[in-house]
Amino acid sequence: MNGNSTPPTIPREILSLKDLEAKCLETMAPMVRDYLYDGAEEGHTIRENLEVWDRWLVIPRMMRDTSNVNLTPRTHQFNQSWSLPLGIAPSAMQQLAHPSGEKATAAAARSMNIPFGLSTFSNYTIEEVKDAGRDSVVGLQMYLLEGRRDLNIELMRRAEAAGYKAIVLTVDSPVPGNRPGLIKSNFVMPKHMKFRNFSEDFGGPLDQAQDTQFNDDSTTVAIANDTNPDSAAARTPEQTTKSRGNQLIVDSSINWERDMTWLRENTSLEIWVKGILHPLDAEEAIAYGASGIMVSNHGGRQLDTCVSALDVLPAIVKQVNGRVPVHLDGGIRRGGDIFKALALGADFVWIGRPVWWGLEVAGEEGVRWVIQTLKREFEVVMKLMGCRHVGEIKREMMVTKSGLLSMGGSGVF
Ligand SMILES: Cc1cc2nc3c(=O)[nH]c(=O)nc-3n(C[C@H](O)[C@H](O)[C@H](O)COP(=O)(O)O)c2cc1C
Numbered sequence: 001m002n003g004n005s006t007p008p009t010i011p012r013e014i015l016s017l018k019d020l021e022a023k024c025l026e027t028m029a030p031m032v033r034d035y036l037y038d039g040a041e042e043g044h045t046i047r048e049n050l051e052v053w054d055r056w057l058v059i060p061r062m063m064r065d066t067s068n069v070n071l072t073p074r075t076h077q078f079n080q081s082w083s084l085p086l087g088i089a090p091s092a093m094q095q096l097a098h099p100s101g102e103k104a105t106a107a108a109a110r111s112m113n114i115p116f117g118l119s120t121f122s123n124y125t126i127e128e129v130k131d132a133g134r135d136s137v138v139g140l141q142m143y144l145l146e147g148r149r150d151l152n153i154e155l156m157r158r159a160e161a162a163g164y165k166a167i168v169l170t171v172d173s174p175v176p177g178n179r180p181g182l183i184k185s186n187f188v189m190p191k192h193m194k195f196r197n198f199s200e201d202f203g204g205p206l207d208q209a210q211d212t213q214f215n216d217d218s219t220t221v222a223i224a225n226d227t228n229p230d231s232a233a234a235r236t237p238e239q240t241t242k243s244r245g246n247q248l249i250v251d252s253s254i255n256w257e258r259d260m261t262w263l264r265e266n267t268s269l270e271i272w273v274k275g276i277l278h279p280l281d282a283e284e285a286i287a288y289g290a291s292g293i294m295v296s297n298h299g300g301r302q303l304d305t306c307v308s309a310l311d312v313l314p315a316i317v318k319q320v321n322g323r324v325p326v327h328l329d330g331g332i333r334r335g336g337d338i339f340k341a342l343a344l345g346a347d348f349v350w351i352g353r354p355v356w357w358g359l360e361v362a363g364e365e366g367v368r369w370v371i372q373t374l375k376r377e378f379e380v381v382m383k384l385m386g387c388r389h390v391g392e393i394k395r396e397m398m399v400t401k402s403g404l405l406s407m408g409g410s411g412v413f
């Protein structure tokens, strides 16, 4: 974190999120940097998430009077109107980047009228963050905890009471991904930071990664046995083993039938499903009552070499066919990326890591700068593309390089 005592601002020479990232890396502690950047295994999916956007080229239309452009999403999301089709995805332990952590992020989201999702593993409470972000704080991201569904129920009650709109169930993380960088840097959350949503002083789920991947003791065996689908799926949520005293463990036995039913029975909030990459999983989510779907590979942090969200988006949008909103995250760094995701059918997009760059450099102000920059870039792209509102963004405005070659001399070209 920036150690200056004067209120930090973003230096004038920083023009893009890429510049901000470089600035952030000048001061970010190596362990925090490793946690933020660490992807699964060799980082293929992280790179894919960043490169996929440039495989699509845009074909602009001219002379369409774009003097006034409306950037608001086509439809309300979480029953609210937002200034942009952009939100802040849940990410754990934001105090690592700034002492005000999730409170600063939520306040920035509020000031820009975009939504924010809070991680189960935040450093500020459901109530504190709601207070900082008010109507912008719409979702509580949920990991279902092994043997401690009582804690999940308590979190949901508190989210309901505080006025959250949705539980965002993350389905791509039955176990932490193989994250070697994190192990090498010996990542642990500093002692003075807490998972403040829990009254007990719990250890975090990433300690689990260290145990499962690199230790050779009896605990490892116990967890490995827990991932056996035959034994796990047969248990009720309450029967899942509470493996270790003070450590929160994500339930690796999560499954559609048992857990979506359990969630629907235990909360009045909307249930959104985060981490969908297959059209048939989108279908499962809808069948079990999901109010919305987030196409995501968890920022490349879980399964290496898995597809990018953008590449599978069209197939998922086709499958969903307008029944629920389809959102996307992963690798969004420019206003043009927002445009491309919408052109391929997303209703809304979310960002993860760029928020940490803003937090690190200038706290709440830095996060606001990130949102303002994406907004400004998106607006310019809309104008140059000849789109006066989000409803005018069309699939036909984009082509892949190989698609462009094969179009030579055909159709209107
Ligand atoms: C540091 C960090 C922590 C994260 N923590 C969570 C989390 O607690 N729950 C969750 O569902 N996703 C989590 N994510 C994933 C994000 O919600 C999101 O899917 C991803 O960051 C989007 O990709 P991007 O970082 O390229 O924008 C985390 C991501 C990062 C970078």
Ligand SMILES: CCCCCCC(=O)C(=O)O
Pocket (backbone or CB within 6 Å): 092, 121, 173, 174, 175, 176, 177, 205, 206, 250, 298, 301
């Ligand atoms: C079972 C995965 C726990 C990870 C918790 C935080 C997170 O989602 C992330 O670091 O990514």
